[in-house]
Amino acid sequence: MEGLPHLLTHCGLSGHRADMHTDDGRDLAGRTFLVTGATSGIGRVTTLRLAAHGATVVAACRSAPKAAALVDEVAATTGGSAEHVPLDLADLDSVRACAKVVADRGEPVGVLVNNAGVAGSRGATAQGFELTFGVNHLGHFLLTQLLLDGMGDGAPRRVVSLASKAHFGASGVDFDALRRPTRTRTGLVEYQVAKLCNVLFTRELARRRPGLEAVAVHPGVIATDIWRSVPWPVRPIMTRFMRSAEEGARGPLHWATAPVAPRGGYADGVELTEPSPVATPELAADLWRHSGEWVT
Numbered sequence: 001m002e003g004l005p006h007l008l009t010h011c012g013l014s015g016h017r018a019d020m021h022t023d024d025g026r027d028l029a030g031r032t033f034l035v036t037g038a039t040s041g042i043g044r045v046t047t048l049r050l051a052a053h054g055a056t057v058v059a060a061c062r063s064a065p066k067a068a069a070l071v072d073e074v075a076a077t078t079g080g081s082a083e084h085v086p087l088d089l090a091d092l093d094s095v096r097a098c099a100k101v102v103a104d105r106g107e108p109v110g111v112l113v114n115n116a117g118v119a120g121s122r123g124a125t126a127q128g129f130e131l132t133f134g135v136n137h138l139g140h141f142l143l144t145q146l147l148l149d150g151m152g153d154g155a156p157r158r159v160v161s162l163a164s165k166a167h168f169g170a171s172g173v174d175f176d177a178l179r180r181p182t183r184t185r186t187g188l189v190e191y192q193v194a195k196l197c198n199v200l201f202t203r204e205l206a207r208r209r210p211g212l213e214a215v216a217v218h219p220g221v222i223a224t225d226i227w228r229s230v231p232w233p234v235r236p237i238m239t240r241f242m243r244s245a246e247e248g249a250r251g252p253l254h255w256a257t258a259p260v261a262p263r264g265g266y267a268d269g270v271e272l273t274e275p276s277p278v279a280t281p282e283l284a285a286d287l288w289r290h291s292g293e294w295v296t
Contacts, residue, residue, distance in 0.1 A: 051081065052078040058085055058109065059082050061084070089134070099143055113162075114198075115162050117162060160256050161214070162252060164191075164218050173286075202264055215267055220248050
């Protein structure tokens, strides 16, 4: 099955569980976090936990009904505050509209959590980019740039992007392939490349934005809706050994709320570690150049 052996190896589906934690006593009152893909999986848990500690959460996601249910759940179970902003990362026009709505709120967003993603999906985005790359990287690339440039002093000071150990399986980035629909049958090879792009983006973002904290986080291999497009029989084999969304949220929550976060680092849960040797400064700069041209 195309890409599956590499993915299982590099995601760490061996039963190992990192010792991840977050500071449950942290007071987040008066702080605003924007979480993409907030209605399910890690995004939902992250939203509920942040709101429970007093934060205001901007839930940027596609489904209005699911977002309304999440906002109600936040109010009923945490006493905190959440609001929905429409966002379809597979359409750059939607990303631009989302950023405008967020900026027009007139309230600072302290932390951007680039959580949303797809895996095992096939197709192309509205602008013709490979679907997994477009959603996992390019949409978040544009959203981050627009928020950083358009919110002035209220722009995010920290960007947490969900990566994956799967990026170790990518041998590089074929920039021509990113301009075409998904090539492989399972889409898992494209997922590895997209996750490498998340790591590269984080590295170059920190280099270009002095003072901005940026970290790419491998949350563990989590059984969430991100795998919904992986065909049978691959999906049940993969998800059998995966962790829960609650476990997966520990790393992203830690780096979103910790007093200090790295500038361009890569973390496995709460532990900073080294990314793939393929994630070089040169490739990061090349990806940034292409991405900037493609979203212009």
